[in-house]
Amino acid sequence: MPTYTIIAPIYNEIDNLPVLYRRIREVMERTGESWEFVMVDDGSTDGSVDHIRQLAEKDDRVRPVIFARNFGHQIAVTAGLDYSRGEAVVIIDADLQDPPEVILDLIQKWKEGYEVVYAVRETREGESWFKLATAAAFYRFIQRITEISIPLDTGDFRLLDRKVVSVLNQMREQHRFLRGMSVWVGFKQTGVAYEREERHAGETKYPLRKMVKLASDAVTGFSIFPLQLAMYVGFGATGLGILALLTTIVLRLAGSRALYGQALTLILILFLGGVQLIFLGVLGEYIGRIYDEAKGRPLYIVREAPQIEE
Numbered sequence: 569m570p571t572y573t574i575i576a577p578i579y580n581e582i583d584n585l586p587v588l589y590r591r592i593r594e595v596m597e598r599t600g601e602s603w604e605f606v607m608v609d610d611g612s613t614d615g616s617v618d619h620i621r622q623l624a625e626k627d628d629r630v631r632p633v634i635f636a637r638n639f640g641h642q643i644a645v646t647a648g649l650d651y652s653r654g655e656a657v658v659i660i661d662a663d664l665q666d667p668p669e670v671i672l673d674l675i676q677k678w679k680e681g682y683e684v685v686y687a688v689r690e691t692r693e694g695e696s697w698f699k700l701a702t703a704a705a706f707y708r709f710i711q712r713i714t715e716i717s718i719p720l721d722t723g724d725f726r727l728l729d730r731k732v733v734s735v736l737n738q739m740r741e742q743h744r745f746l747r748g749m750s751v752w753v754g755f756k757q758t759g760v761a762y763e764r765e766e767r768h769a770g771e772t773k774y775p776l777r778k779m780v781k782l783a784s785d786a787v788t789g790f791s792i793f794p795l796q797l798a799m800y801v802g803f804g805a806t807g808l809g810i811l812a813l814l815t816t817i818v819l820r821l822a823g824s825r826a827l828y829g830q831a832l833t834l835i836l837i838l839f840l841g842g843v844q845l846i847f848l849g850v851l852g853e854y855i856g857r858i859y860d861e862a863k864g865r866p867l868y869i870v871r872e873a874p875q876i877e878e
């Protein structure tokens with residue numbers, strides 16, 4: 569079994585693959601220990617698959633896992649964890665935003681005895697103002713409403729000890745937020761600072777839609793706060809209602825004509841109707857996730873993958 573496994577999820581990254589492979593190889597050769605590179609193709613349509621196969625033919629440390637279709641980044645990483653065999657497993661993006669050289673720093677912390685070593689983004693080149701601002705707000709929000717504390721400014725670029733990978737591989741939830749899950753499991757954790765670079769080639773595979781999905785998986789996967797919020801808002805609205813009722817009675821008895829009129833009624837109906845529908849939607853998010861779990865489908869389907877030997 570190799571000492572290290574590197575996992576890269578790949579979705580249409582053809583122009584990044586040659587450089588990615590070369591830099592990973594150079595870095596891993598410097599460790600002087602054995603390693604493997606699990607390249608998970610997440611339904612690419614740009615020829616990435618053929619390139620991965622060619623690399624695997626030339627270098628048998630490259631182990632391709634090819635999905636039958638696009639399942640999403642978190643699921644691709646999950647498959648990488650399933651097929652990894654190393655004592656320490658490193659998850660890295662395929663677009664070279666996470667410089668492979670940082671792996672050596674992660675390994676060093678692992679050798680000091682840490683079991684989860686996450687890479688913390690010091691600076692981020694070439695990312696939009698919008699992405700940075702939403703990411704910052706999102707991490708702080710998660711921190712606040714969940715019981716686990718996910719370190720700020722971390723992504724999935726991290727090293728996991730085999731012990732941690734074994735536990736994660738038993739957590740088969742459909743909607744996955746791996747950077748939360750790898751904190752939730754506990755163990756000895758630490759961070760290493762690094763400079764996040766610009767994408768080497770191509771463009772982001774994370775449009776707003778996927779970012780919103782990841783955010784909602786993070787929230788619903790680790791917190792029932794949105795469900796409880798309905799109760800707090802309900803108490804608040806009921807309290808205001810009672811207050812309004814009493815005020816109206818007093819005003820009427822005093823002969824005032826204040827608070828008459830349809831406009832007020834209309835506004836209140838729309839407002840409360842809106843609040844109720846929003847919380848119905850929140851309920852729907854959780855029920856939808858129960859439904860997905862109940863179906864018990866596999867997390868992903870592979871077209872081709874290495875044998876998992878014991």
Ligand code: UDP
Pocket residue numbers: 576577578579580581610638639640641644660661662663665771772773774
């Ligand atoms: N990715 C994937 N499946 C997807 C979307 C992305 O495997 O459906 C991979 C992508 O190829 C890259 C990594 O996930 O290696 C991170 O994606 P990206 O760089 O587009 O995200 P960003 O860095 O912009 O947040």
Ligand code: MG
Pocket residue numbers: 661663665767772
């Ligand atoms: Mg990227």
